[in-house]
Amino acid sequence: MDGNEMKTAGKCPVMHGAITSEARSVMEWWPNALKLEILHQHDSKTNPLAGFDYREAVKGLDVAALKRDLAALMTDSQDWWPADWGHYGGLMIRMAWHAAGSYRAADGRGGGGTGNQRFAPLNSWPDNVSLDKARRLLWPIKRKYGNAVSWADLILLAGTVAYETMGLKTFGFGFGRADIWAPEIDTYWGAEKEWLAPSDERYGDVDKPETMENPLAAVQMGLIYVNPEGVNGKPDPLKTAAQVRETFARMGMNDEETAALTAGGHTVGKTHGNGSAAALGPDPEAAGPEMQGLGWANPNQHGKAANAVTSGLEGAWTTHPTVFDMGFFDMLFGHEWELRKSPAGAWQWEPVAIAEEDKPLDASDPTKRHNPMMTDADMAMKVDPVYRAICEKFMADPAYFNDTFARAWFKLTHRDMGPKARYIGPEVPAEDLIWQDPVPQGPTGYDVAALKAKIAASGLSTAELVATAWDSARTFRQSDYRGGANGARIRLAPQKDWEGNEPARLAKVLAVLEPLAAEAGASLADTIVLAGNLGVETAAAAAGVALELPFSPGRGDATEAMTDAESFAPLEPIHDGFRNWLKKDYVVAPEELLLDRAQLMGLTAPEMVVLLGGLRVIGANHGGSAHGVLTDRVGALTPDFFVNLTDMANTWVKAGEHYEIRDRKSGAVKWTATRLDLVFGSNSILRAYAELYAQDDNAGKVVRDFAAAWTKVMEADRFDLAR
Ligand code: HEM
Numbered sequence: 001m002d003g004n005e006m007k008t009a010g011k012c013p014v015m016h017g018a019i020t021s022e023a024r025s026v027m028e029w030w031p032n033a034l035k036l037e038i039l040h041q042h043d044s045k046t047n048p049l050a051g052f053d054y055r056e057a058v059k060g061l062d063v064a065a066l067k068r069d070l071a072a073l074m075t076d077s078q079d080w081w082p083a084d085w086g087h088y089g090g091l092m093i094r095m096a097w098h099a100a101g102s103y104r105a106a107d108g109r110g111g112g113g114t115g116n117q118r119f120a121p122l123n124s125w126p127d128n129v130s131l132d133k134a135r136r137l138l139w140p141i142k143r144k145y146g147n148a149v150s151w152a153d154l155i156l157l158a159g160t161v162a163y164e165t166m167g168l169k170t171f172g173f174g175f176g177r178a179d180i181w182a183p184e185i186d187t188y189w190g191a192e193k194e195w196l197a198p199s200d201e202r203y204g205d206v207d208k209p210e211t212m213e214n215p216l217a218a219v220q221m222g223l224i225y226v227n228p229e230g231v232n233g234k235p236d237p238l239k240t241a242a243q244v245r246e247t248f249a250r251m252g253m254n255d256e257e258t259a260a261l262t263a264g265g266h267t268v269g270k271t272h273g274n275g276s277a278a279a280l281g282p283d284p285e286a287a288g289p290e291m292q293g294l295g296w297a298n299p300n301q302h303g304k305a306a307n308a309v310t311s312g313l314e315g316a317w318t319t320h321p322t323v324f325d326m327g328f329f330d331m332l333f334g335h336e337w338e339l340r341k342s343p344a345g346a347w348q349w350e351p352v353a354i355a356e357e358d359k360p361l362d363a364s365d366p367t368k369r370h371n372p373m374m375t376d377a378d379m380a381m382k383v384d385p386v387y388r389a390i391c392e393k394f395m396a397d398p399a400y401f402n403d404t405f406a407r408a409w410f411k412l413t414h415r416d417m418g419p420k421a422r423y424i425g426p427e428v429p430a431e432d433l434i435w436q437d438p439v440p441q442g443p444t445g446y447d448v449a450a451l452k453a454k455i456a457a458s459g460l461s462t463a464e465l466v467a468t469a470w471d472s473a474r475t476f477r478q479s480d481y482r483g484g485a486n487g488a489r490i491r492l493a494p495q496k497d498w499e500g501n502e503p504a505r506l507a508k509v510l511a512v513l514e515p516l517a518a519e520a521g522a523s524l525a526d527t528i529v530l531a532g533n534l535g536v537e538t539a540a541a542a543a544g545v546a547l548e549l550p551f552s553p554g555r556g557d558a559t560e561a562m563t564d565a566e567s568f569a570p571l572e573p574i575h576d577g578f579r580n581w582l583k584k585d586y587v588v589a590p591e592e593l594l595l596d597r598a599q600l601m602g603l604t605a606p607e608m609v610v611l612l613g614g615l616r617v618i619g620a621n622h623g624g625s626a627h628g629v630l631t632d633r634v635g636a637l638t639p640d641f642f643v644n645l646t647d648m649a650n651t652w653v654k655a656g657e658h659y660e661i662r663d664r665k666s667g668a669v670k671w672t673a674t675r676l677d678l679v680f681g682s683n684s685i686l687r688a689y690a691e692l693y694a695q696d697d698n699a700g701k702v703v704r705d706f707a708a709a710w711t712k713v714m715e716a717d718r719f720d721l722a723r
Contacts, residue, residue, distance in 0.1 A: 033211065058153065059424060066141070067711070085459070093163060095155060097109075098224050102216075119180075138154055142154055151338065167324040174422070174425060189221065199232050225248070229375070240377050252415060260401065262326075264324070272314065279307050281297030282296075313344075326401070333382060409671055418436075446553065448553060450457050455513070464505065469533070472490040485528060500574075500576055513527050542636035579620060591683070626671075661673055
């Protein structure tokens, strides 16, 4: 082949690669562009079950039969991936824990609520090695029960049934987690470009665990929590203890729950590190088609059972690793431990001396016994004085340990499901738990029209009514179903004092609404929403459009006793682009923060745009700020924000922190806008929506779309009401 021929051969006439692989995304040229697709992930087009309501379907599931099948699976060892000691319990529990344990309280994202472990990146995380086998072991059961049980529910149930078959009395189980069908694109797992990059990249100072970048809750890219060998792989149980404390706190777990989970987790199963981890093949996402979705092919002999390599650590924690007992404590506190290397070269702790009969049996050959081992995180339970005291309490009272662990496991696996009313099935525990943010059912039989008339006569301004309702509803996050208007927690600490809620304005409005609610026999939560609706209707009327927003009563008012005030800290807004407010010291661009908030609120891109433009002209801006009002008719729900933003009679000039919108001819300043406002006219996608809403034929659409999006925000959190 001469040079010319080669050139021709290189120009393949069939287009390939660029549009069908991730290698060359069109947006790679503009890495800082807004990723608006986070608002449209899990589109109906990727969902092959269009119209299917999983939460209805799972009500027909034969839970007892499924649990029997799962229990049978635990001891039905398969040649292609034999069970350690003939019991898959340890593996299934680790799968469930890694599904649930990716949850972080800061933004409510992660967690086992969506079946995301089936997809990248989680299916291929270094910490999730061998969980591909665990899910594949479940496939015959998933196939049998089909749409009646989601992967998300099945994965967490498998871990729970595993515990039951090993002797734990569990606290219960709630079904209802619908599966996603495509990888999540809204969750930030860290900026590193390399798996297991040193921890330093996500900490201000790695010796100060609290300096870990938010919202992250794991010490390294691709890990669920901490490095089992120690901080950056250097064993030091006290340092690891500090990282365990911080990472578990970021999942909403206190010291007692953390100690219970670590001990109860490592009461069963084993670590796998018999051979070089470097020899493993590519992860499932990168592996060839012959691997059929499995990864980490292991060339060490047949690579399974005694030859398995997962974490690189090797050994069981307890004498009887298929039984839920007090063995973890007996082992950890009954022996002195020293550092050794596993066959794969990983640091682990092994007993200085141990009686032969206390050693666990080999996982495949009952004629052999091996040393048990502890990870650096296990040693932290003995060395850290607080964890140690908790473990001593557990040791003195095994029933207490059992109960504390069962509750912590329940919390771990249900935390991102939101209110208790979202749990489905025969094993839902009756007890209200404070981390579920309980809200009582509120009254429904009162005279809504009469209450609305009283609010109208109360003298509160349109902006006050709208801002209060908005602030009360905007904390809702679809990531873990926390926050929202239901419960009226805006009147309780800490919400009532959040800067973004304008405490003085809020107190004034609540002082008016509270007596009206009491008099009407309505909840304050309902009254706040009703007042907001009235504000929106008034603004629509001012623009010449008659509007009546739908309203269904029944929200309840939570009390202080029902509120874990501390756990609400992560819900505090650091920004609310809709109300044009940003905490001053915040460095991230406001448009990114707005996008993040809109995603958590469950809004689509057009809904985000019309809500922002509408709130700007209603004048519900933070502190009555004039910046970003962009209308001469404040208080009227007009398309003015969009019209004036896109009007070529204007110029846009940066003036200090803000921008001025000036008349092109006279140079007179007409309005001041924020950076965020101008982004709605400059970002090509947002501008397309802004132009649509500025069109002459769409003035009515602004009101209709605003009203629908508003109602969606006000109703988003109402899972516990009959509907
Ligand atoms: C404190 C942080 C934790 C660390 C650093 C840690 C680390 C590890 C490591 C390195 C393994 C070995 C994986 C393998 O090689 O197969 C393992 C296994 C396991 N972990 Fe953890 N873990 C932690 C917390 C937990 C929690 C909270 C639970 C559950 C409540 C749990 C449950 C398990 C189970 C059941 C296994 C055994 C898996 C099997 O038998 O195949 N771990 N863990």
